[in-house]
Amino acid sequence: METTGARRTLTCLLLTWGVTRLLLLLFVFKVYVFPGPDVTSDVSAIYQGWYDVLRTGTFPLDDVTWQYPPAAALAILSPALLPGLDYASAFFVLAFLADLAVLALLVYAGLRPGRRLRGAWVWVAGVPLLGPTVYARYDVMVVTVAVAALLAGSRHPRLMGALAGFAAMLKVWPAMLLLGSRARGSWAAAAVTVSGLAAAFAVTMPGAFAFVTFQRDRGTEVESLGSLVFHVARHHGWPGEVLLNYGSVEFLGPWVNIVSTAALALTGMAFGWLLLWRLLATRFEAHTMADAAFVAVLMFTTTSRVISPQYMVWLVGLAAVCLGFRASRMAAPAALVLAACFVTVLEFPLWFAHVVASDPLGVTLIAVRNGLLVLATVAAARVLWRETVPRPEPAHVPGQAAHAQEAPASS
Numbered sequence: 001m002e003t004t005g006a007r008r009t010l011t012c013l014l015l016t017w018g019v020t021r022l023l024l025l026l027f028v029f030k031v032y033v034f035p036g037p038d039v040t041s042d043v044s045a046i047y048q049g050w051y052d053v054l055r056t057g058t059f060p061l062d063d064v065t066w067q068y069p070p071a072a073a074l075a076i077l078s079p080a081l082l083p084g085l086d087y088a089s090a091f092f093v094l095a096f097l098a099d100l101a102v103l104a105l106l107v108y109a110g111l112r113p114g115r116r117l118r119g120a121w122v123w124v125a126g127v128p129l130l131g132p133t134v135y136a137r138y139d140v141m142v143v144t145v146a147v148a149a150l151l152a153g154s155r156h157p158r159l160m161g162a163l164a165g166f167a168a169m170l171k172v173w174p175a176m177l178l179l180g181s182r183a184r185g186s187w188a189a190a191a192v193t194v195s196g197l198a199a200a201f202a203v204t205m206p207g208a209f210a211f212v213t214f215q216r217d218r219g220t221e222v223e224s225l226g227s228l229v230f231h232v233a234r235h236h237g238w239p240g241e242v243l244l245n246y247g248s249v250e251f252l253g254p255w256v257n258i259v260s261t262a263a264l265a266l267t268g269m270a271f272g273w274l275l276l277w278r279l280l281a282t283r284f285e286a287h288t289m290a291d292a293a294f295v296a297v298l299m300f301t302t303t304s305r306v307i308s309p310q311y312m313v314w315l316v317g318l319a320a321v322c323l324g325f326r327a328s329r330m331a332a333p334a335a336l337v338l339a340a341c342f343v344t345v346l347e348f349p350l351w352f353a354h355v356v357a358s359d360p361l362g363v364t365l366i367a368v369r370n371g372l373l374v375l376a377t378v379a380a381a382r383v384l385w386r387e388t389v390p391r392p393e394p395a396h397v398p399g400q401a402a403h404a405q406e407a408p409a410s411s
Helices: 002-028 041-054 072-081 087-110 118-129 131-136 139-155 157-170 173-180 184-204 211-216 227-236 256-280 288-303 311-323 331-350 352-357 360-388 400-410
Strands: 241-245 248-252
Touching (some): 002 087, 002 118, 002 131, 041 072, 041 087, 072 087, 072 139, 072 157, 087 131, 087 139, 118 131, 118 311, 131 139, 139 157, 139 173, 139 311, 157 173, 157 184, 173 288, 227 256, 227 360, 248 256, 256 360, 288 311, 288 331, 288 360, 311 331, 331 352, 331 360
Antiparallel strands (some): 241 248
């Protein structure tokens, strides 16, 4: 009976994945047009432009929109693996295959003892909630490597570290996957991988680390937590404006640098909390590494100066790994993330014009989406702390026990 139930669940899972992913492909190939701005334009214009530059053996040195670690060049160049297709079509197919690879990893892990398929369901449901943006950005490729790293976990620490290091060189956030690892081998493997890739790119391709400066100069993007200050301020005479800047739509004008600095300070405080957790945590289970990575990336995303829609796929992937463990208690934060994904597709691309205009609908969507992220972050951090950090013993007051023993005698 259990085998029959598992087969039915797996069949339903695969059918749901197939139907939803077919819809995503129909949208990115424009068989059907998804409402709002064209999310595929980044692939055909920006990515393909980078592709043409990278093929010459150098990074886009004069393009401030290139804000990625050097191994991101591999993702941008990957459509060359499918020479029979134009660049955009090849990219969409590879994004689809990366999505399929994540599903395969989660299903394989979910069928092992002590695991479950609920994590795979999170992935199947979460990706289409974000709309076609998932297939029009290379983030889904990064998530594939990150999920593989977490699933390697404590059983293969060196492999986990190497994969985390490689993923971090694709996009910085996967470095936080190592937070919950206690194996020195994983940290060593990550360091060797990062060092080797950094040296190889620095020697072979000029401008490998120009992205550091470009990232430093970013402002406050209109979808970020800090942007709510200016969305409201625009209705009270704030003289700034909204413009495309450093590859995203940002607020420019008075006080923007102060809000951006405050966002960086919040990120610093979040890392401080994570460091304190790492020093005090003593109870590490099989799922702790995934839970810690989920909390860390939630904190990084929520406090960031930029919360682009594709960032949400990071959280969906990590939440899926967490819920693949029967012992994980991250169900409520994962549900909040899925709700935030649905609101995200409403604010971008569906009603992005309202967000840019800071009208009541746009402000409400940003407030609700970011509010859900804040709630998910607090809830996940609370779960992680309570499950891993031992509670302090109650202070012992001298003479209290003796007094307690004498009390019945005096009565």
